[in-house]
C-alpha cells in the first residue's frame with residue numbers, strides 16, 4: 379500500500395517538476411511582451427485569488443468528510459450547509475465570474491485589458507490558416523511570407539485572422555474549400571485566438587526584445603495539425619524595415635547552370651506555378667501554397683517543421699507527403715510532381731537562389 383502510494387507520489391512529483399523546465403520555448407508562464415503580461419496578470423489573479431482557495435476549500439472539505447465518515451456503510455451523508463451560507467456560495471462566485479467576463483468587454487473598464495483594445499499605431503498583418511501552414515500578408519508593404527511572422531519590437535502588431543481569404547479560389551476538388559478552424563498561438567507573446575471560416579478575428583501581439591518565439595496551431599485541424607507550427611521573429615524596428623524591404627525585391631532569373639534548368643522546370647513541366655507565388659516570374663501568383671520568392675530567407679519550411687537545407691528541400695519536392703502527411707488527392711497539401719533525379723537536383727538548385 380505504502381509502496382504503491384510512494385510510486386504514485388513520485389510520478390506526480392516528476393510531472394510537476396517537469397513544469398519547471400528551463401528550456402521551454404512555449405512557456406506561457408514567462409510572458410515576453412505587454413499583451414502576454416496582461417493575460418498573465420489576469421491568470422495569476424484568478425489562480426491565487428480563486429482557483430487555489432476554492433480547491434483547498436472544496437478538496438479539504440471532501441478529505442475531512444471522507445476521513446470522518448470512513449466507517450460508515452452505504453451512501454455518503456449529505457452535506458449539511460446552513461441555508462444563508464449556501465446562498466452566498468452561489469452569489470459570490472457568480473459575481474466574481476461576471477466581473478472577470480464582462481469587464482474586458484467595456485472600453486473604459488477599470489481594469490483596462492489590452493487584450494480587447496484596438497491599439498494605436500499598430501502594424502497590420504493578415505493571417506490565413508491554411509491546411510497545414512500559416513500565410514502572413516503585410517498589406518501596406520505588399521509582402522507575404524509563410525510560417526515565420528516577422529515583427530518589430532516595442533510596437534503592437536494587429537493580426538486579422540481568417541481561415542481562407544474571401545474570394546480566393548479554392549484548389550480544384552478541395553475537400554475543405556471553405557477552410558477549417560485553426561487557432562493562432564504564440565504563448566510567450568499573447569493568448570490564443572481561433573481562426574474560424576467565414577470570420578475575421580482580431581488579436582494583438584507584441585514582443586519586448588528581438589528573438590524567435592515559437593508557436594503552433596492550437597485547434598485540431600485534421601491530418602497534419604501537429605505539423606502546423608510557426609515562429610514570431612521579432613527585430614529591432616530598423617532591422618524589421620530592412621527585412622520588409624528585402625522581402626519586397628523580386629527574384630532575378632538565373633541565366634546559366636542547373637539553376638537555369640531548374641527555373642525552366644519550375645515554370646514549365648514541374649507545374650509549380652499552379653500553386654506558388656514567386657514575385658518576378660510572370661504568372662507565378664497562385665496562393666495555394668506558400669510564397670516562395672524569398673524561400674531561403676526562412677529558417678524552416680513545411681509549417682516550420684523542417685530545416686531549410688538543400689537536402690530537405692530535395693526530399694520535399696521529391697515526395698512531399700512522405701515528409702509531412704498531406705492529402706493532395708483531396709486538394710490539401712502539395713502533390714508529388716513526378717520529377718526525375720536530375721530534374722530534382724536542378725529544381726533545388728533554382729530554389730537555393732531564392733534568397
Ligand code: HEC
Nearest residue numbers: 510511524648649650653666667668679680681711712715
Ligand atoms: C497543388 C498545389 C501545389 C503544387 C503544384 C506545388 N506545390 Fe509546393 N506546396 C504546396 C502547398 C499546399 C505547400 C504547403 C504545405 C505545408 O507546409 O503544409 C507547399 C510547400 C512548398 C514548399 C515549402 C515552402 C515553405 O516555406 O513551407 C516548397 C519549397 C515547395 N512547395 C516547392 C514546390 C515546387 C518546387 C513545386 C513544383 C515542382 C511545387 N511546390 C508544386 C502546394 C503545391
Ligand SMILES: [Cu+2]
Nearest residue numbers: 560595599606
Ligand atoms: Cu490548424
